[in-house]
Amino acid sequence: MYTQSPIFISALRWVAAAAAVLAAGCANTPPSSSASANANVNAGTAAPDTSASSAAGTPRPASTGGSVAGQARTFSTQLATYTSVSFDAVPGWARDDFSESWPAFLGSCKVLTGRGAEWKDVCARALRVDSKNNTAIRAFFEQEFSAYQIRDDDRKPDGVVTGYFEPEIPGSRQYAAPFIYPVYGQPEDMLFADVRKLPAGNGTVAARVEGRNVVVQTGLSTRDMGAPGLYALDLSALTRDTLDRKVRLRIEGKQLLPYYTREEIETKGAPNAKVLAFVSSATALYEMQIQGSGRIKLANGDLIRVAYAEQNGQPFRPTLAQAANGKPRTPVKVRGSSIELQLDDGDEDDDVGNTSTSTIRTRGFTLARPAVSGAVVVPGRRTAGPVIGSGIQDPSYVFFKESPSPSGGPVGAFGVPLSAGRSIAVDPRSTPLGYPVFVSTRAPGTGAPMQRLTIAQDTGGAIRGAVRADYFFGNGQQAATNARRMKERGQLWILLPRGLAVASAAVSSAIRTRGGPVGAGLPQCLVPTEGVCVDD
Numbered sequence: 405m406y407t408q409s410p411i412f413i414s415a416l417r418w419v420a421a422a423a424a425v426l427a428a429g430c431a432n433t434p435p436s437s438s439a440s441a442n443a444n445v446n447a448g449t450a451a452p453d454t455s456a457s458s459a460a461g462t463p464r465p466a467s468t469g470g471s472v473a474g475q476a477r478t479f480s481t482q483l484a485t486y487t488s489v490s491f492d493a494v495p496g497w498a499r500d501d502f503s504e505s506w507p508a509f510l511g512s513c514k515v516l517t518g519r520g521a522e523w524k525d526v527c528a529r530a531l532r533v534d535s536k537n538n539t540a541i542r543a544f545f546e547q548e549f550s551a552y553q554i555r556d557d558d559r560k561p562d563g564v565v566t567g568y569f570e571p572e573i574p575g576s577r578q579y580a581a582p583f584i585y586p587v588y589g590q591p592e593d594m595l596f597a598d599v600r601k602l603p604a605g606n607g608t609v610a611a612r613v614e615g616r617n618v619v620v621q622t623g624l625s626t627r628d629m630g631a632p633g634l635y636a637l638d639l640s641a642l643t644r645d646t647l648d649r650k651v652r653l654r655i656e657g658k659q660l661l662p663y664y665t666r667e668e669i670e671t672k673g674a675p676n677a678k679v680l681a682f683v684s685s686a687t688a689l690y691e692m693q694i695q696g697s698g699r700i701k702l703a704n705g706d707l708i709r710v711a712y713a714e715q716n717g718q719p720f721r722p723t724l725a726q727a728a729n730g731k732p733r734t735p736v737k738v739r740g741s742s743i744e745l746q747l748d749d750g751d752e753d754d755d756v757g758n759t760s761t762s763t764i765r766t767r768g769f770t771l772a773r774p775a776v777s778g779a780v781v782v783p784g785r786r787t788a789g790p791v792i793g794s795g796i797q798d799p800s801y802v803f804f805k806e807s808p809s810p811s812g813g814p815v816g817a818f819g820v821p822l823s824a825g826r827s828i829a830v831d832p833r834s835t836p837l838g839y840p841v842f843v844s845t846r847a848p849g850t851g852a853p854m855q856r857l858t859i860a861q862d863t864g865g866a867i868r869g870a871v872r873a874d875y876f877f878g879n880g881q882q883a884a885t886n887a888r889r890m891k892e893r894g895q896l897w898i899l900l901p902r903g904l905a906v907a908s909a910a911v912s913s914a915i916r917t918r919g920g921p922v923g924a925g926l927p928q929c930l931v932p933t934e935g936v937c938v939d940d
Contacts, residue, residue, distance in 0.1 A: 494897050635660045745768045774795025775795060777796075828858045844897075
């Protein structure tokens, strides 16, 4: 057998090492302008983030073994895959007016500074940036953040972008026809249980009530249910996959039951909830509940501004309008108790803004209006007519609180006022609240490219899925028209502070199936925030 000489083998090793060095050098070379142009044409092709080492001399922490933004090229959660890209590869990045997003970002910083050293340092440096200098703001984001394209659990880059707005409806402080539908505040008898601390399975367990919290008692059996302060909790009746990882409960005798459905609230009333106002239209109230905020205009011109306070914990199950072929006009996918919009390039704009038709177009859904609406029970009031309910079949129900802010945008789920055109609602499991997100989609009506940096500051029961964004258009008739019309194909890029620890399971080529990966170990959320995504 022929044997190579040691000198030849050494030479081969030297050549291989040199090639590796050259390859590494090429990997750190910024893409040419022509390469960037090609990347803009094909936004679905992700390029590595080549700017991670150019953060204006700012020191970044070294990797601790998990996934670190700016260092990991890709990582995954149960819902999404994130792939690093250069900012040049983000379509429309260089053309955006970042000064329009700056106030919303600074608003998020007021909350994010309490989320750890990375955010505290980034937000401190943001205060030194000229808020009117678009070039300086763009440079700030490029220096402080790494961009990652979000893909769903099938590695698809395209998702659904819809819109929402702050509606205004007529109302009254007094109960009198036609103002017979109550706008409820958060009920005082609503209790909460942390999903992560509930036992697995569908059995019945013993639990105590501590303030507003329900705590399951370990080591006890159903024989102990008669003891003082103990209640029976039937686990099979609970909806566990809520966005905030909590279930809503109420006490009935010695049992803890899921909180009332919409039908139960309308036919029995909510005796432990304050009535903020009364409105004349059940469907207008329902749309305001789906939007998550609104304004109630009184006869004297005064406005009552309301914001989301709580939800009854029941799944969002709207009644979808049917097409002529009998199929739902809104393509959706049901996962467990959640419902997700599907991509649909069809044109349904014929009923947009028309409040007298048989449908309601809101947040991308085309809903069927109830055939008959009648009076609902209001505790302490004599009902104006027979109690038949609103006719709305969706079991979910939103409770409001009065907002002290008479001007500016409504306060979103992140706790800061929303900015028209620059705030979006997202699924916080895949896109944490407060983070910058670049959205590439089309403008409603015209189809013109709409590519801009937004800030994730809100969420909602109808906003589910990885590549999912909901633009806040503001208030007024034009905002309502644009929001109702908005349902477009879109792509998302999340901006992560360099050095931020994210989903710990890095994945490069693992086989994935609908609803999750093959194998265990992937976290549910990108970043554990507010305790919502911590798997105890």
